[in-house]
Amino acid sequence: MVKPESVEELKALVGEENVLTSPEELLCYSYDSTVLQHLPEIVVLPYTTQEVAATVKLADREKIPIVPRGAGTNLAGGTIPIQGGIVLSLTRMTQILEIDTINMVAVVQPGVVTGKLQAEVARKGLYYPPDPASLKVTTLGGNVAMNAGGPHALKYGVTSDYVMGLEVVLPNGQVIRTGGKAIKNVTGYNLTQLFVGSEGTLGVVTEIILRLIPQPQSSGSVLAAFSDLDDAATLVNRILKAGVTPAVIEIMDNMTIQTVDDYLGTGLPRDAAALLLIQVDGVRQAVEQELKTVAQLCNDNKATQVEVARTEDEEETVWEARRSISPSLTRVRPNKLGEDISVPREAIPDVVRRIEEISRQRDLPIVIFGHISDGNLHPNILFDQTDPEEIERVEAAAGDIFEAATAVGGTLSGEHGIGLLKQKYLRLDLPTETIEVMRTVKRALDPNNIMNPGKIFPDN
Amino acid sequence: MVKPESVEELKALVGEENVLTSPEELLCYSYDSTVLQHLPEIVVLPYTTQEVAATVKLADREKIPIVPRGAGTNLAGGTIPIQGGIVLSLTRMTQILEIDTINMVAVVQPGVVTGKLQAEVARKGLYYPPDPASLKVTTLGGNVAMNAGGPHALKYGVTSDYVMGLEVVLPNGQVIRTGGKAIKNVTGYNLTQLFVGSEGTLGVVTEIILRLIPQPQSSGSVLAAFSDLDDAATLVNRILKAGVTPAVIEIMDNMTIQTVDDYLGTGLPRDAAALLLIQVDGVRQAVEQELKTVAQLCNDNKATQVEVARTEDEEETVWEARRSISPSLTRVRPNKLGEDISVPREAIPDVVRRIEEISRQRDLPIVIFGHISDGNLHPNILFDQTDPEEIERVEAAAGDIFEAATAVGGTLSGEHGIGLLKQKYLRLDLPTETIEVMRTVKRALDPNNIMNPGKIFPDN
Numbered sequence: 001m002v003k004p005e006s007v008e009e010l011k012a013l014v015g016e017e018n019v020l021t022s023p024e025e026l027l028c029y030s031y032d033s034t035v036l037q038h039l040p041e042i043v044v045l046p047y048t049t050q051e052v053a054a055t056v057k058l059a060d061r062e063k064i065p066i067v068p069r070g071a072g073t074n075l076a077g078g079t080i081p082i083q084g085g086i087v088l089s090l091t092r093m094t095q096i097l098e099i100d101t102i103n104m105v106a107v108v109q110p111g112v113v114t115g116k117l118q119a120e121v122a123r124k125g126l127y128y129p130p131d132p133a134s135l136k137v138t139t140l141g142g143n144v145a146m147n148a149g150g151p152h153a154l155k156y157g158v159t160s161d162y163v164m165g166l167e168v169v170l171p172n173g174q175v176i177r178t179g180g181k182a183i184k185n186v187t188g189y190n191l192t193q194l195f196v197g198s199e200g201t202l203g204v205v206t207e208i209i210l211r212l213i214p215q216p217q218s219s220g221s222v223l224a225a226f227s228d229l230d231d232a233a234t235l236v237n238r239i240l241k242a243g244v245t246p247a248v249i250e251i252m253d254n255m256t257i258q259t260v261d262d263y264l265g266t267g268l269p270r271d272a273a274a275l276l277l278i279q280v281d282g283v284r285q286a287v288e289q290e291l292k293t294v295a296q297l298c299n300d301n302k303a304t305q306v307e308v309a310r311t312e313d314e315e316e317t318v319w320e321a322r323r324s325i326s327p328s329l330t331r332v333r334p335n336k337l338g339e340d341i342s343v344p345r346e347a348i349p350d351v352v353r354r355i356e357e358i359s360r361q362r363d364l365p366i367v368i369f370g371h372i373s374d375g376n377l378h379p380n381i382l383f384d385q386t387d388p389e390e391i392e393r394v395e396a397a398a399g400d401i402f403e404a405a406t407a408v409g410g411t412l413s414g415e416h417g418i419g420l421l422k423q424k425y426l427r428l429d430l431p432t433e434t435i436e437v438m439r440t441v442k443r444a445l446d447p448n449n450i451m452n453p454g455k456i457f458p459d460n
Numbered sequence: 461m462v463k464p465e466s467v468e469e470l471k472a473l474v475g476e477e478n479v480l481t482s483p484e485e486l487l488c489y490s491y492d493s494t495v496l497q498h499l500p501e502i503v504v505l506p507y508t509t510q511e512v513a514a515t516v517k518l519a520d521r522e523k524i525p526i527v528p529r530g531a532g533t534n535l536a537g538g539t540i541p542i543q544g545g546i547v548l549s550l551t552r553m554t555q556i557l558e559i560d561t562i563n564m565v566a567v568v569q570p571g572v573v574t575g576k577l578q579a580e581v582a583r584k585g586l587y588y589p590p591d592p593a594s595l596k597v598t599t600l601g602g603n604v605a606m607n608a609g610g611p612h613a614l615k616y617g618v619t620s621d622y623v624m625g626l627e628v629v630l631p632n633g634q635v636i637r638t639g640g641k642a643i644k645n646v647t648g649y650n651l652t653q654l655f656v657g658s659e660g661t662l663g664v665v666t667e668i669i670l671r672l673i674p675q676p677q678s679s680g681s682v683l684a685a686f687s688d689l690d691d692a693a694t695l696v697n698r699i700l701k702a703g704v705t706p707a708v709i710e711i712m713d714n715m716t717i718q719t720v721d722d723y724l725g726t727g728l729p730r731d732a733a734a735l736l737l738i739q740v741d742g743v744r745q746a747v748e749q750e751l752k753t754v755a756q757l758c759n760d761n762k763a764t765q766v767e768v769a770r771t772e773d774e775e776e777t778v779w780e781a782r783r784s785i786s787p788s789l790t791r792v793r794p795n796k797l798g799e800d801i802s803v804p805r806e807a808i809p810d811v812v813r814r815i816e817e818i819s820r821q822r823d824l825p826i827v828i829f830g831h832i833s834d835g836n837l838h839p840n841i842l843f844d845q846t847d848p849e850e851i852e853r854v855e856a857a858a859g860d861i862f863e864a865a866t867a868v869g870g871t872l873s874g875e876h877g878i879g880l881l882k883q884k885y886l887r888l889d890l891p892t893e894t895i896e897v898m899r900t901v902k903r904a905l906d907p908n909n910i911m912n913p914g915k916i917f918p919d920n
Contacts, residue, residue: 024793174893176894182869189898189916191901198650202649289746290747344562346560413647438651444904
């Protein structure tokens with residue numbers, strides 16, 4: 001329970017107008033992009049690192065749970081204030097502090113929206129590749145906390161590959177800096193990467209130094225349909241072995257194709273077992289050569305249809321299909337549980353077939369799409385939240401999917417995180433001793449367990 | 461002091477023939493590639509993870525310092541057993557356990573020599589890019605402990621970018637596994653990257669899962685001379701901005717050029733202020749286009765000489781100059797202290813000029829070469845170890861160089877580590893609070909401070 005004196009103290013620290021306590025306001029910070037919900041007792045909206053530090057220091061002294069939060073697009077319940085306490089919203093720290101075009105580095109506050117940074121650096125001929133689907137609303141602080149990925153991960157990596165340094169408010173309220181603008185840095189332990197992906201359980205990120213790269217000169221795309229899933233899956237390796245690293249390779253399974261085609265009506269190959277969407281980018285001549293190579297390899301691998309998109313408009317048509325997946329799904333059933341398993345590439349056909357089996361066994365539509373080239377699949381279970389019996393089957397199907405992924409050496413989460421939703425499956429993935437080392441680190445940095453408590457680890 | 465009973469116990473655990481105690485044998489494990497030296501009390505050479513775990517468990521129980529060691533090519537004193545105790549040599553754990561060509565992953569023991577893995581995967585059309593200069597003798601376990609880099613870091617990254625998972629024996633003797641074969645993995649904290657670069661102070665790496673990539677189809681190189689250092693430095697950004705990411709961009713300053721030319725006699729441009737060696741790789745047509753672009757940009761940036769090498773033989777001539785730097789230096793003075801500062805790219809011309817000034821002020825030859833594209837320079841101070849007065853000046857010059865690097869937002873070490881040699885400069889680079897967090901992690905995982913004690917942190 002947050003004491004009334006603490007509320008008054010917080011108001012004095014960050015300004016009365018930046019502390020929310022009314023039920024309507026608290027409700028807005030009680031949920032994320034899952035179906036989970038829990039009310040905080042108070043919401044604090046700081047503008048500066050000093051205000052964050054003062055708030056955290058008070059929380060530590062009073063042993064109040066504190067949950068850092070960006071835009072709340074989290075898909076694993078990581079920002080739900082499950083133990084009440086304070087929600088610390090970083091959405092007012094929205095400054096791009098620096099775009100350094102010579103060293104190709106950006107320095108940003110955590111509340112900067114990912115898409116906004118991408119647009120700003122693009123104007124200067126630079127590129128920030130990580131592209132979670134939510135990039136138009138999601139914040140860079142949230143991306144760092146969850147180590148967000150996206151379709152471009154195969155060639156360009158995920159958020160962690162771009163974080164060069166951080167300013168972090170520790171659970172005791174102390175402010176530290178890690179890393180810096182030097183590209184290569186092996187001085188001391190890699191604390192930067194310890195904080196990236198720690199889901200707000202080790203501290204609050206208040207400033208981020210991000211690596212940028214030059215914008216690719218041009219791009220082109222290939223859409224290829226396959227009547228056999230294995231042909232689509234083995235094509236990925238043939239492309240890579242040919243020396244071509246596409247920027248993106250996405251897969252849509254048959255059910256995804258049909259759902260999107262019902263929605264768009266643009267005539268996708270409805271009978272195909274799988275559709276691959278492939279994008280290459282780079283210097284112009286290389287793109288042209290790579291498009292030819294990819295198209296040829298698609299044909300060699302028994303593609304039933306191959307389309308090459310060279311102009312911006314042609315590419316737009318290809319990628320519209322990919323972007324339409326999520327909106328099209330709500331036409332099938334009102335709710336969806338989007339999973340995020342990541343498996344060794346080789347295991348993909350088997351895992352897809354196993355998920356199709358789970359779909360039949362649990363009598364639930366499951367569409368499968370995602371980033372086939374890096375093994376990161378998003379099986380989406382479609383259901384109706386108002387049917388309690390169906391929710392039970394959804395739970396069971398999710399458990400089946402996690403078992404299928406970990407059985408082939410895969411992991412519970414490629415880019416969404418563990419949060420609350422996947423806690424109970426953590427032991428499927430990590431040995432007890434490894435979890436214990438993580439908890440040792442957590443206890444060392446947060447002895448009062450105030451920082452986003454109850455997340456990642458079961459029985460915390 | 462290691463008690464005689466402990467020596468007997470160790471012999472029983474790992475076999476008498478795998479425990480060394482004679483003065484001659486201990487001497488072999490008393491030094492690395494610096495001028496530092498300290499005798500261990502005993503050397504243990506395990507073959508298995510179980511033997512490593514048993515040795516560490518005994519060390520922890522008896523509070524004996526234990527220093528993991530690969531090939532001893534360390535350039536910062538990281539493997540010197542400065543407090544005596546046990547040197548744990550991993551050089552007998554030399555198995556490549558798996559090369560998985562579909563998932564593009566290798567699983568290796570820590571004693572595998574880096575160059576050997578590169579050769580083995582090349583036979584299967586795959587590529588392991590990290591290329592420390594010592595790759596013909598250095599071990600992958602050592603590379604992981606120090607997060608070794610190399611010339612290919614700009615395009616291909618350093619060791620940490622390839623480590624997907626580890627088996628680690630913790631300071632208490634417990635064996636844990638982190639990460640796995642899935643490319644994207646955000647399940648729990650990133651312990652893998654906490655161990656990478658921790659210089660053997662947090663545990664002993666006993667197995668490594670490494671990401672591999674397809675071998676580039678072809679390559680080509682450009683050698684360009686400049687009469688003005690700034691023209692060489694600004695060229696790097698012009699190349700990157702043009703959308704070309706070379707595999708390698710190396711710089712040699714005037715003194716390096718002269719030293720190498722004296723050694724090789726192949727007619728390098730002795731009067732040039734700087735020489736850039738640039739390599740591009742990828743699909744054939746792209747390489748040809750990129751070579752043209754790079755050569756054109758060299759000319760635009762006032763290069764006084766530009767040579768393009770397209771065939772293997774032509775490339776060999778270019779890179780022979782780079783490889784001859786180290787052997788040529790011993791002709792100037794018998795000893796060298798190779799530093800490893802890493803600075804934001806923009807700061808390079810100023811830092812090089814400052815080091816030239818330090819060279820004059822301290823009256824010591826300092827050659828400067830290194831990985832200009834990622835800001836990682838290797839100023840090598842040349843001296844004679846038998847002259848104590850000169851050694852004092854070397855110390856002072858090294859301090860000056862570290863101050864110059866950290867003053868522009870750079871770091872003490874880009875790829876060599878801190879070890880013993882740079883400890884006293886750590887506070888120049890990292891804020892006290894950041895060091896304290898690192899020490900908190902160290903204490904949490906190694907409460908008895910047995911694992912490579914006295915390294916990285918001052919007054920440990």
